[in-house]
Amino acid sequence: MMIEADTSDLAEALRARGRRVTSQRLVVLRELRRLGSHVTAEEVHAAVAESLPGVSAPTIYATLDLLVELGLVRRFATGGTAQLYDARQEPHQHVVCRSCGRVEDVDADLDVTLPEAAAAASGFQDLTAELVLQGLCGDCARRLSPV
Ligand SMILES: [Zn+2]
Ligand SMILES: [Zn+2]
Secondary structure, eight states, X not given: OHHXXXXXXXHHHHHHTTOOOOHHHHHHHHHHHHHOSEEOHHHHHXXXXXXXXXXXXXXXXXXXXXXXXXXXXXXXXXXXXXXXXXXOOSOOEEEEXXXXXXXXXXXXXXXXXXHHHHHHHTTOOSOOOOOXXXXXOHHXXXXXXXX
16 A cells, blocks of 8 residues: 555554554655645645545544654644644754744754753653744845835
């Protein structure tokens, strides 16, 4: 099956946890990877509509939750109400334009040694960190600054 080839890591992760490997789960991950950037649940829903006719929004949300839980997809907030999903697996951060909402990857190591040490000192464990920078993209900065 074509879907299996692109998403064998998901099939393995599901089997390892005793969860069912459904074509629905595979299709959602495949489409997220095909979209290749930062997308909302609604955009994922629209993208899978052809392969999964009639699939409901709650099913899409539940599937995305599962993919996040399995560590195959990241979810982050951009400061607005929308949550974005990202299938890119390499560690990276994000920068969001506060004017047009454009989101780009930031490939830089994040040194969170000090905040992690502080959180650990108050008893937190198994810490992860997510950095979302906010700013004006180049286009908006040019558009908004009087020449
Ligand atoms: Zn912008
Ligand atoms: Zn990203």
